[in-house]
Amino acid sequence: MDKVTIRFTLNGEDQELEVSSRITLLDLLREELNLTGTKRGCEIGECGACTVILNGEPVNSCLVLAPQVDGSEIWTIEGLSRLDEIHPIQKAFVEAGAVHCGFCTPGMVMSAKALLDKNPKPTEQDIKLAISGNLCRCTGYKQIIDAIKLASEWLSKT
Amino acid sequence: MLPQIEYFRPRSLDEALMLLAGRQNSKILAGGTDLLVELRKHNPDEFFTIIDITAIDSLRFIRDAGDKVLLGPLVTHKELSESELIRREFPFLSLSASTVGSPQIRARGTIGGNICNASPAADTVPVLVALDAIVTLESATGKRECLVEEFITKPYRTLISPGEILTKIYIGKLPPGAKSSFIKLGRRNALAISRMNVASVLLVEDGLIKFARLACGSVFPVTQRVNGVEEFLLGKEPSVELFRKAGELVAEEMVKVTGVRWSTPYKKPVIAALVRRALCECAGLEVK
Numbered sequence: 001m002d003k004v005t006i007r008f009t010l011n012g013e014d015q016e017l018e019v020s021s022r023i024t025l026l027d028l029l030r031e032e033l034n035l036t037g038t039k040r041g042c043e044i045g046e047c048g049a050c051t052v053i054l055n056g057e058p059v060n061s062c063l064v065l066a067p068q069v070d071g072s073e074i075w076t077i078e079g080l081s082r083l084d085e086i087h088p089i090q091k092a093f094v095e096a097g098a099v100h101c102g103f104c105t106p107g108m109v110m111s112a113k114a115l116l117d118k119n120p121k122p123t124e125q126d127i128k129l130a131i132s133g134n135l136c137r138c139t140g141y142k143q144i145i146d147a148i149k150l151a152s153e154w155l156s157k158t
Numbered sequence: 159m160l161p162q163i164e165y166f167r168p169r170s171l172d173e174a175l176m177l178l179a180g181r182q183n184s185k186i187l188a189g190g191t192d193l194l195v196e197l198r199k200h201n202p203d204e205f206f207t208i209i210d211i212t213a214i215d216s217l218r219f220i221r222d223a224g225d226k227v228l229l230g231p232l233v234t235h236k237e238l239s240e241s242e243l244i245r246r247e248f249p250f251l252s253l254s255a256s257t258v259g260s261p262q263i264r265a266r267g268t269i270g271g272n273i274c275n276a277s278p279a280a281d282t283v284p285v286l287v288a289l290d291a292i293v294t295l296e297s298a299t300g301k302r303e304c305l306v307e308e309f310i311t312k313p314y315r316t317l318i319s320p321g322e323i324l325t326k327i328y329i330g331k332l333p334p335g336a337k338s339s340f341i342k343l344g345r346r347n348a349l350a351i352s353r354m355n356v357a358s359v360l361l362v363e364d365g366l367i368k369f370a371r372l373a374c375g376s377v378f379p380v381t382q383r384v385n386g387v388e389e390f391l392l393g394k395e396p397s398v399e400l401f402r403k404a405g406e407l408v409a410e411e412m413v414k415v416t417g418v419r420w421s422t423p424y425k426k427p428v429i430a431a432l433v434r435r436a437l438c439e440c441a442g443l444e445v446k
Contacts, residue, residue: 002162002163002164002165004165021163021164021165021208022159022160022161022162022163023160024160024194043198044195044198045191045194045195045259045260045262045263048260048262051262054265057236057261057265057266058261058262058265059262059265059266060191060262060263060266062194063190063191063194063195063263063266064190064194064266065163065165065187065190065194065208065210067165067167067210068167068187068190068210068212070167111261111262114261129261130261132260132261133259133260133261133262133263134260
């Protein structure tokens, strides 16, 4: 029914869209924009699989109403890689064996990115806190923490 | 799927109050971390008016007003936990905000929403109750104030009327030298919902307790100050033994109010221990 026109930047590009007022940011990304890297998990803000970066903060896109993003800046997992080159955080996840089934990975990577953007040299405790809103049922988290440490090393060298 | 939604994003409080005055079945959207979950439980055919107040910048502030601190309802848990002013004046408020949900929830969820949603497990509420925090409610026709302790009447129920918006929270500063603590018991560390929580404040002068505040969440039907135990503490010398007794008094009060339930054999000793620890922490005694 109700449609709302919104303008925002998505992965660095300006967007102007007419969206239904009864969909979430997650629906908008996956169903309207075909950006299916952001995963639909619990839809109650507990699993973190749908994490994107909204105005510099990691958020659960399942809990943001699509029209609310008018005027904001959003980064999703698709915005991290450049042409054929994946982002150092993604590379570190591969290197550390932090990807098993992969369902939590985009959300984990976005939480890691939100952390490293603000705190390039996090402690192990900082890392654990930063991913405390992301569930992984495969790895036991160890490899993910290792991956974020590795990404921090790589990023601070460049 | 979400129900049918008519969406408004007012830029001013006046505009929001006008919108709210003329509409049935309207919901105020701030951080959305509770509202979106709730909306999903409704039938897709149902109809709601959503008034998104997040573009009203005048509702987003943390201000030092001399003998009190003023908070706008749109202050997020993240902002609250990181604010220098809050860390200095009410360190246990900052701590309680830092234990809400996850980083993703704290980045969106607001203090106004935590109060208005009125979950019995809300983390900032026991602290606000212990501080005698007051909320301002505004509608198109007027304005009123009430204590947070009185505002929340039942789990998920408050005194707010359909045409009102919570526009301000004010908190009187504590007497100089007062120490505070907040203890949350969750089922795990990450992303935990409070099973029980305790907020306390003590001022010890010349070896005696001169000022005491104690509020417990998820212990009584609503979060409230335990006045009888506060009075019990006044004028006494702080000791682990005194705080053990205070903990037992809270536990007895809980059983008196709620009756013996299936959870009582667990909750009774646990709330006694949480209260003891919270008070020991305030008094700088080793927590046992």
